[in-house]
Amino acid sequence: MAINIDDIYNGDLRAIARAISVVENSSSGATELIEKIYPNTGSAHRIGITGPPGAGKSTLVDKLTHLYTESGKSIGIVAIDPTSPFSGGALLGDRLRLQGFSLNKDVFFRSMASRGSSGGISRKTGEVVDILDSSGKDVVMIETVGVGQSELEVAGMADTTIVVLVPESGDGIQAMKAGLMEIADIFVLNKSDREGADLMIANISESLELRDDLNWTPKIVKTSAINNEGIVELKESIEEHAEWLSSEELIGSKRNIRLINRVKEIILEELNEQFWTDERRSLLEKFVSENGKKPDSPYKIIENLKKV
Ligand SMILES: Nc1nc2c(ncn2[C@@H]2O[C@H](COP(=O)(O)OP(=O)(O)OP(=O)(O)O)[C@@H](O)[C@H]2O)c(=O)[nH]1
Ligand SMILES: [Mg+2]
Incomplete structure (x- = not known):
C-alpha cells in the first residue's frame, strides 16, 4: 500500500509505522521513501x-x-x-x-x-x-x-x-x-x-x-x-x-559528517551486494575446500573470483 507522505508529516502513527516497516524490511519503495522525506x-x-x-x-x-x-x-x-x-x-x-x-x-x-x-x-x-x-x-x-x-x-x-x-x-x-x-x-x-x-x-x-x-x-x-x-x-x-x-x-558539521558516513555505508553495502553473486559465493566455497589441495592465498582467491 502506498504511504501518504503527508500522513507521516502530520504525525499519523499508522503511516509512521508503515513507513518504518518498509525501511526495516528493505521493501520496494524504501529508497524512494527516504528520498521524499529527507528534505523534511x-x-x-x-x-x-x-x-x-x-x-x-x-x-x-x-x-x-x-x-x-x-x-x-x-x-x-x-x-x-x-x-x-x-x-x-x-x-x-x-x-x-x-x-x-x-x-x-x-x-x-x-x-x-x-x-x-x-x-x-x-x-x-x-x-x-x-x-x-x-x-x-x-x-x-x-x-x-x-x-x-x-x-x-x-x-x-x-x-x-x-x-x-x-x-x-x-x-x-x-x-x-x-x-x-x-x-x-x-x-x-x-x-x-x-x-x-x-x-x-x-x-x-x-x-x-x-x-x-x-x-x-x-x-x-x-x-x-x-x-x-x-x-x-x-x-x-x-x-x-x-x-x-x-x-x-x-550541529551543521556534525550532520554533514553523519551524511558522509551514511553515503559511505550505503556504497559499501551496495558494492558488497553487487560483488557477491550466487556464482561467486559457491565458487568461494569451492576454492577453499577443494579436496586434497592446499587452498590458495586470499589474494589469489579474490583474483579468481573477479574473473567470473
Ligand atoms: N536500584 C536501581 N535499579 C534501577 C534503576 N534504574 C533501573 N533499575 C532497574 O534495573 C533493571 C534494568 O533496567 P532497564 O531500564 O531495563 O535497563 P536497560 O539498560 O534498558 O537494560 P537493557 O536494555 O536490557 O540493556 C530494571 O530492573 C530496573 O528496574 C535505579 O536507578 N536504581
Ligand atoms: Mg533497555
Missing part, C-alpha cells in the same frame, strides 16, 4: 543512549519521555537490539503502552532487532530516525546496548550521546575507556541509590582528564531512574548540550 528532516534533536546491559537505559528513556511530554514535546523512541524479551526494548515498549503512551500521538516507540537481521542495522536505524524526525517529533531517542561497535554507531547517529553507567561499572571502566569514554557528551551515573556512586563519579571525571578533544566538557549527571531522581538535571544537561552545539555552529 533536521528539526528533531537526536539523543543516543548507550551503556552496559541493564544499566537502566530504558528506565531513563521512560522517565525522560514523561518530562518531555509534560513540557509539550513530541517524542520518537527507537530501541535497538533489546538484550532479552524480558528487559530492554520490549520491556520499554510495554511500559510505555501500559502508561497509555500508545494512545498518545506525541510518543512513538519502535524496537528493532539487530541480531538475525539481514544487516545494515545502523543504516536502517538512521532511516527510522529520519522518518520520526520528518514526522515532526521534537526529540528522537535511540537506545542501544553498549557492547562493542554499536555504541560508536549510536554516537554517529546522535546529536547528543549519553553513556549510562552504574556504580558497579567501576572495574569495567578501564576496558570501556576506548569506546564509551570517547563518545559521551553526557555521562549518567544511574542507580545512584546503590553504594559506590560517588566513587564511580570520581572515576569518570578522572578519566575525562585524559580526553584531549574537549571543547565541550562532558556533563556527569547522577540519577536514580527508578526513583525519578536526577531526571530534570539530565534533561537540562541535554538542553545545554543542544544549545552549545547550535551556538558553536557545530
Whole structure:
C-alpha cells in the first residue's frame, strides 16, 4: 500500500509505522521513501543512549519521555537490539503502552532487532530516525546496548550521546575507556541509590582528564531512574548540550559528517551486494575446500573470483 507522505508529516502513527516497516524490511519503495522525506528532516534533536546491559537505559528513556511530554514535546523512541524479551526494548515498549503512551500521538516507540537481521542495522536505524524526525517529533531517542561497535554507531547517529553507567561499572571502566569514554557528551551515573556512586563519579571525571578533544566538557549527571531522581538535571544537561552545539555552529558539521558516513555505508553495502553473486559465493566455497589441495592465498582467491 502506498504511504501518504503527508500522513507521516502530520504525525499519523499508522503511516509512521508503515513507513518504518518498509525501511526495516528493505521493501520496494524504501529508497524512494527516504528520498521524499529527507528534505523534511533536521528539526528533531537526536539523543543516543548507550551503556552496559541493564544499566537502566530504558528506565531513563521512560522517565525522560514523561518530562518531555509534560513540557509539550513530541517524542520518537527507537530501541535497538533489546538484550532479552524480558528487559530492554520490549520491556520499554510495554511500559510505555501500559502508561497509555500508545494512545498518545506525541510518543512513538519502535524496537528493532539487530541480531538475525539481514544487516545494515545502523543504516536502517538512521532511516527510522529520519522518518520520526520528518514526522515532526521534537526529540528522537535511540537506545542501544553498549557492547562493542554499536555504541560508536549510536554516537554517529546522535546529536547528543549519553553513556549510562552504574556504580558497579567501576572495574569495567578501564576496558570501556576506548569506546564509551570517547563518545559521551553526557555521562549518567544511574542507580545512584546503590553504594559506590560517588566513587564511580570520581572515576569518570578522572578519566575525562585524559580526553584531549574537549571543547565541550562532558556533563556527569547522577540519577536514580527508578526513583525519578536526577531526571530534570539530565534533561537540562541535554538542553545545554543542544544549545552549545547550535551556538558553536557545530550541529551543521556534525550532520554533514553523519551524511558522509551514511553515503559511505550505503556504497559499501551496495558494492558488497553487487560483488557477491550466487556464482561467486559457491565458487568461494569451492576454492577453499577443494579436496586434497592446499587452498590458495586470499589474494589469489579474490583474483579468481573477479574473473567470473
Ligand atoms: N536500584 C536501581 N535499579 C534501577 C534503576 N534504574 C533501573 N533499575 C532497574 O534495573 C533493571 C534494568 O533496567 P532497564 O531500564 O531495563 O535497563 P536497560 O539498560 O534498558 O537494560 P537493557 O536494555 O536490557 O540493556 C530494571 O530492573 C530496573 O528496574 C535505579 O536507578 N536504581
Ligand atoms: Mg533497555
